[in-house]
Amino acid sequence: MSNRFKLITDGFVKNNPTFVLILGMCPTLATTTSAINGLSMGLATLFVLVLSNIVISAIAPVVPDKVHIPAYIVVIATFVTLVQLLMQAFTPAMYETLGLFIPLIVVNCIILGRAEAFASKNGVLDSACDGLGVGLGFTCSLTVLGAVREMLGSGSIFGWNFLGGNDGMLAFVMAPGAFICLGYLMVLFNKFLKKS
Amino acid sequence: MAVKSNLKNMALCLTAVCLVCSALLAGAYALTKSPIEAAAKAKTEKSLSAVLPAFQSVEATELDGVRYYTAVKDGETVGYAIESGTIGFGGPLTLMVGVSADGTVYNTSVLSHNETPGLGAKCTSDKKFMAQWQGLDPAQKILSVKKDGGDIDAITASTITSRAYTRAVAGALDVYKKIKEGESHE
């Protein structure tokens, strides 16, 4: 039990996908224009990660070695399409905001990476916990990055405007701000959280 | 660990995975089809009720490739909502423009845009910019931004977006004229 709990908590600091493993940079940079967008993208990825980890750990023993990558990709793509359809149906506005980056969850290296490194070698429950931990760590990083960019760039947080309608520094909502913010957040992470 | 690969089990495994996944997705597609259509319809209805005076029913029509909606209340036409597209700063900009029966603009709403966040994207949130379209009478105002000698207040630092928005409204009013002409011929 404590082992599984550790699998979940590892995803936050020790194996944090964004700050330590440096995986899945594209959605991290592109969708974090606000805290809520970052959170939604994180949750969509979490959903795919947990389900694909479960299915892949279940089918891994019967998949022939040479075709395991295509087989895993098909499984992942199925869950991504499922998320796509569900979001289109129930959160159409968010689907439009995140746009291209929902189908691109397929090529998010975190998911195939966890499938290869963990799910294909471990049991279903452990894999689910691993997916949950890494997914939550990813969600957490994206929400933090989104919140920082939203605060600096639009002067609001989760849509609540604390600058009284004044504009923030717009560059932080745009592309350059994404790179610079993530760079500095990584510096802070290295300085205070990472154990050398 | 994984099974040793040979041609037969590789083909079998991939076919099985593909079949199961496609079947699963076909099922999901069938289940989500009606909610997706309902969501798209709700979006159109929301923008229609924002740009038109109170109405009981609408009818969608196409005129020269432009889609417009005729709103009817108690058997009388109370206004038209016209979809009007143009090119903004970052890409296509599509508006829904509501025109009252007397030919004045009732209200406008953005259907889709690619404008810069915090600048051009304010065309969906800037109260002053949005309010000036309500009740605008095209016979009394010049439809271009003040910088170009017109009567429209542009969004600060977003002249190109404001010009595009103005162009889209003007385009919708042209369509309105055509609709009226078509009706008087009948």
Add this chain to the structure above:
Amino acid sequence: MEYFLIIISAIFVNNIVLAQFLGICPFLGVSNKLSTATGMSMAVCFVITLATLVTYLINKYLLIPFNITFLQTIAFILVIAALVQMVEIVLKKTSPSLYQALGIFLPLITTNCAVLGVAIDVVTKQFTFGGEAHFLNLGEAMVYAFATSLGYGLAMVIFAGIREHLAMNDVPKAFKGVPIALISVGILALAFMGFSGMVK
């Protein structure tokens, strides 16, 4: 004229890395040295153009007629994975020197989201390029895909040049590696923002 606008737009205005955030992982991963950066850019260029051609045709003649566009993501990623494998085999047999140059990058390209991103964008998004908003035809799609990959190469080569210099400087410990690289890309992206709005 329109092709010219497509090329300018795809390379500078909407640069795939600096404005659209696609293909960042390999961009950060292999931009340490100018030579590997060039190799990767060439491999990406090759695969993006080829993959866009194939996925465009599949979408038009298979997915749309049978009304199964919801299988788009699966179909496209499978095509890309198969294509990368095929390119690898063909190169190995026909041009060992090119294979030596691009070989190690090819397997990485399957999970490069730039390839899938461009393939999906081309068939789902409406582009304007100075005229009416429209879906791209095959010729435009090919030009767009090729120019986009040139933009990828441009960003990659510029950045590898910057990074070679960064490596020689004394950077504070917490900034070493990826953080300082990200901050430099941010400044590069700031420079590329000067192109925004030039082509619509």
